[in-house]
Amino acid sequence: MTAICLVGIGKIAVDQHVPAINGSDAWELAATVSRAGTVDGVPAYTDFEQMLAERPDVNVISLCLPPVPRYGYAAKAIAAGRHVMLEKPPGATLAEVHALADMAKAAGVTLYTTWHSRMAEGVAPAKAWLADKEITAAHISWKEDVRRWHPGQNWVFEPGGMGVFDPGSNALSIITEILPMPIHLRSAELFYPSNCDTPIAAQMQWTQNVTGDFDWRQEGPQSWDITVETTQATLNLHDGGARLVIDGVEAVVGPRAEYPALYARMAELVEQGQSEVDLSPMLHVADALTLGKRVMLEPFVL
Incomplete structure (x- = not known):
């Protein structure tokens, strides 16, 4: 199982991401980062940089933050050599997601812009x-x-x-x-x-x-x-x-299984050493x- 950190423990994380991760044999929810939210039994951080420094075992970051702060977190994760999964919409602007794609390619990590x-x-x-x-x-x-x-x-x-x-x-x-x-x-x-x-x-x-x-x-x-x-x-x-x-x-x-399918796709991308960045919805x-x-x-x- 691959250790993953969920950043931003709000409604969508609790309702969709946590059950999808816990229901998968591919993932272990090893840490969370949030100003207030936590998940029972999972180590919780309020500082993202501290989590990155203290948890080198966490290989994948799933970002459930609002679009505006997401770029900064993703850039730090990529710089630390972590694979990154972005909740939709993947960023506040098209240009910043293009920049993240370039960073991920240069770092040799996966970037996945999810559209559930x-x-x-x-x-x-x-x-x-x-x-x-x-x-x-x-x-x-x-x-x-x-x-x-x-x-x-x-x-x-x-x-x-x-x-x-x-x-x-x-x-x-x-x-x-x-x-x-x-x-x-x-x-x-x-x-x-x-x-x-x-x-x-x-x-x-x-x-x-x-x-x-x-x-x-x-x-x-x-x-x-x-x-x-x-x-x-x-x-x-x-x-x-x-x-x-x-x-x-x-x-x-x-049956409905949108978020489990996203995490299954992320597991495939990481294993294959690929990224998937599609911005066509944001263009419109x-x-x-x-x-x-x-x-x-x-x-x-x-």
Whole structure:
């Protein structure tokens, strides 16, 4: 088993990363680093540099911090010769992730930019089914309640927090994976509460008749859906890619195991001495922030 350190013990780490690591024969959760969070029975640090110095046995670092501080931690880990796994989105900017990729290559360590929604059970079969189809239209509807998923996490509305594009990047990671042709953004409207630096909602239009509607104000049932229309039939991905429906018939795709699949892939990359850095979802975020028309809203209190 390979010793791994989990940095940033918040909701996503507790809900997803810890169970995925503990359920794998490839990994041992040997340490954590967090200002406040801990995992029972695991040595806990509050200082990352101290952990790196005291734990040379920890070969892999999984970073679950918000995007803005992630670069500094990743750079220190790479400089210390550790392999690095980045929670999505992999950084606050495209340039800093490119820089990390160059550092990892020079140091001979693995860098893995994870996109957990691509590991949803319906995504791979959706990609395979669409591979030879003529696409006529596609639409993303990604709507959830920020208060439910990011309680008290004001960083999501601060510079670098990406706002609704934090969950929206999940949708973008799927659409860029399953479509058999490239798309690029043509226009967008971004909706900003007057007290926030990042958008709470977005409406977008891409080439190839692809549209998207992201919203962080959805109460009640949450919506993570992608519809792709072809000349043969319509494909629907529901529940963030966990359910696949083609021409009204639901496919059998197996149980949800997104984060276990990420850690299995990380184990493969480390063993093979390879990196996997895909920034295509972030390209669409950057384009939206460049092209988007700003629409101002009333203040929003998280």
